[in-house]
Amino acid sequence: MDPYPKPLKDLIAQLKRLPGVGEKTATRLALFILADRENFAGDLAQALTSVKDAIRLCSVCYNLADMPTCSICQDINRDRSVICVVEEPSDVLALESAHAYKGLYHVLHGLISPMNGIGPQDIRLPELMERLSKLQDGEVIVATNPSVEGEGTFHLIARLIEEKHYPVRVSRIASGIPMGGEVKYMDQVTLASALRYRRNVKDR
Amino acid sequence: MDPYPKPLKDLIAQLKRLPGVGEKTATRLALFILADRENFAGDLAQALTSVKDAIRLCSVCYNLADMPTCSICQDINRDRSVICVVEEPSDVLALESAHAYKGLYHVLHGLISPMNGIGPQDIRLPELMERLSKLQDGEVIVATNPSVEGEGTFHLIARLIEEKHYPVRVSRIASGIPMGGEVKYMDQVTLASALRYRRNVKDR
Numbered sequence: 001m002d003p004y005p006k007p008l009k010d011l012i013a014q015l016k017r018l019p020g021v022g023e024k025t026a027t028r029l030a031l032f033i034l035a036d037r038e039n040f041a042g043d044l045a046q047a048l049t050s051v052k053d054a055i056r057l058c059s060v061c062y063n064l065a066d067m068p069t070c071s072i073c074q075d076i077n078r079d080r081s082v083i084c085v086v087e088e089p090s091d092v093l094a095l096e097s098a099h100a101y102k103g104l105y106h107v108l109h110g111l112i113s114p115m116n117g118i119g120p121q122d123i124r125l126p127e128l129m130e131r132l133s134k135l136q137d138g139e140v141i142v143a144t145n146p147s148v149e150g151e152g153t154f155h156l157i158a159r160l161i162e163e164k165h166y167p168v169r170v171s172r173i174a175s176g177i178p179m180g181g182e183v184k185y186m187d188q189v190t191l192a193s194a195l196r197y198r199r200n201v202k203d204r
Numbered sequence: 205m206d207p208y209p210k211p212l213k214d215l216i217a218q219l220k221r222l223p224g225v226g227e228k229t230a231t232r233l234a235l236f237i238l239a240d241r242e243n244f245a246g247d248l249a250q251a252l253t254s255v256k257d258a259i260r261l262c263s264v265c266y267n268l269a270d271m272p273t274c275s276i277c278q279d280i281n282r283d284r285s286v287i288c289v290v291e292e293p294s295d296v297l298a299l300e301s302a303h304a305y306k307g308l309y310h311v312l313h314g315l316i317s318p319m320n321g322i323g324p325q326d327i328r329l330p331e332l333m334e335r336l337s338k339l340q341d342g343e344v345i346v347a348t349n350p351s352v353e354g355e356g357t358f359h360l361i362a363r364l365i366e367e368k369h370y371p372v373r374v375s376r377i378a379s380g381i382p383m384g385g386e387v388k389y390m391d392q393v394t395l396a397s398a399l400r401y402r403r404n405v406k407d408r
Contacts, residue, residue, distance in 0.1 A: 004297065005270035007258040011251040017244055019236050031294050032223050033252065034259060034268065040221055045252035047215040048237065052245040054211040055238060064238065066209035090235050093208065 008034065060131070062107040062124045064089045072096075072105060079103045081138035085128060085157065087111050087145065095143065103141075106131065111149035112156060120156065128157070132166050139169045146175040146193070212238070264335070266311040266328045268293045276300075276309060283307045285342035289332060289361065291315055291349065299347065307345075310335060315353035316360060324360065332361070336370050343373045350379040350397070 004012075008030055015026035033041050057063070058070035061083075065071070072078060072092070082103030086092055092105050110123040120126065132140060142157055144150035158170045176194035177186055186194070208216075212234055219230035237245050261267070262274035265287075269275070276282060276296070286307030290296055296309050314327040324330065336344060346361055348354035362374045380398035381390055390398070 005259060005268055005275070007251070007254040007270055008268060011255045014244075014248045014251040017240075017248075018233055027294070027297070029222055030255070031292070034255060035292075036221075039256075040218075041252045041256040044218045044221075045249040045256070047211070047218040048245045048249035048252070050211040051215045051234070051238060052243075052249070055209060064209055064212060066211055071209070088235070088239075090231070093231070 057107075057109075061105045062109060062127065063092050063105055077102070081135065082141065083128075083131065083135070083138065084141045084143050086143050087150070087153075091143065103139075108144070108153070111144055111147075111153045113149045113152075123153075125153075125157070129160060129164070132161060132168055133164070135166070135168050137167055139171060141171050141173060143173040261311075261313075265309045266313060266331065267296050267309055281306070285339065286345065287332075287335065287339070287342065288345045288347050290347050291354070291357075295347065307343075312348070312357070315348055315351075315357045317353045317356075327357075329357075329361070333364060333368070336365060336372055337368070339370070339372050341371055343375060345375050345377060347377040 011030045011033070012023070012026045015021055015029050016023065018026075021029070033044070054066045055064055056066070056068075058065040058068075058073055060069050060073045063070040063072060067074070079102050083106050084095065084101060084103055085106045085108060086095070087108055087110065089107055092107060095101055095105075106124065106128045108123045108125060108128070110118055112118060112120060112123065112125075128140075132138075140157070140161070142154040144153050154172055161168060161170055174197065175190070176197060177183060177190060183191070215234045215237070216227070216230045219225055219233050220227065222230075225233070237248070258270045259268055260270070260272075262269040262272075262277055264273050264277045267274040267276060271278075283306050287310050288299065288305060288307055289310045289312060290299070291312055291314065293311055296311060299305055299309075310328065310332050312327040312329060312332070314322055316322055316324060316327065316329070332344075336342075344361070344365070346358040348357050358376055365372060365374055378401065379394070380401060381387060381394060387395070
């Protein structure tokens with residue numbers, strides 16, 4: 001005997017699709033949504049519909065946008081000779097929040113992963129090569145995660161650029177001990193990387 | 205410079221209204237919703253709209269329902285002479301999941317709280333008294349939380365029934381050490397209550 005009516009059960013089922021949300025949390029959220037008197041259900045439904053209808057991918061960099069190009073590509077103050085390659089739109093947000101980069105981006109929407117059958121054609125890599133073919137004397141910063149897939153994608157990009165003799169420098173975002181981190185708590189791979197890519201004090 | 209377009213920011217703002225969801229979680233959920241290819245945004249918006257349009261309160265017990273009366277009140281196999289009084293619809297779910305109760309419910313949608321200006325007229329207490337006035341030789345089990353407000357609401361219900369000389373027994377859900385709990389870890393109030401309401405072994 002289930003005391004909840006079907007529309008509520010449907011909402012709980014939908015909320016359970018969210019990452020990290022199980023039966024209990026979904027039920028709690030659904031009851032909260034129902035109990036809220038300020039038309040939360042209506043507002044949230046409206047926001048979801050708007051996102052679905054209005055959000056598209058920037059035709060240049062494939063970042064999220066509500067116009068044909070995203071706000072970063074439209075910004076005339078950004079350096080068009082540098083392209084930072086990232087896996088996902090949330091990487092763009094993280095990098096922007098650091099206020100340390102003034103170039104453009106390219107969002108791959110995935111990383112190459114032969115184990116999972118994801119090849120260069122399955123992500124926005126052909127589109128990146130197309131952009132790079134038009135770049136004169138620029139730089140591409142590969143800022144994919146320092147994981148197996150992120151490193152693999154970086155190496156493929158570097159190799160393709162070399163093969164095609166594009167006049168662009170390729171660089172890789174630094175990996176090492178995070179600021180505020182402690183050497184004694186770091187894992188072996190990070191320590192090995194931090195040692196290998198140690199910087200000569202003259203570079204400062 | 206915010207790299208997220210407005211519809212996405214609106215969705216993040218709405219998701220932040222959920223309990224326990226802050227800026228980071230809301231952003232993660234919004235990007236998950238966007239990235240999902242199986243029309244999750246549309247399905248969730250649809251579920252929210254359905255809930256908003258279809259869910260009402262049962263005209264008898266004020267539990268959640270998608271018909272004029274809820275599925276429990278409609279069930280002809282339930283004992284109509286017992287009414288279990290609870291604070292919220294989720295209490296009904298919890299009690300139902302115990303499979304130990306076959307009577308009806310009454311959902312107050314709140315507890316009396318003079319500190320917060322919530323009086324008997326602000327919850328479904330007049331409706332409860334109206335129901336009880338028609339009950340012949342029944343029982344009302346007050347299953348509000350064993351908190352200050354829950355106890356206060358219980359005492360008021362008991363007093364009102366006594367004043368009106370309704371022919372119904374009033375009982376209070378037991379409070380004590382939860383099954384599987386340990387005496388040594390219990391708080392003083394729970395231990396005091398468990399001692400005070402100890403049961404004579406003959407009652408078993």
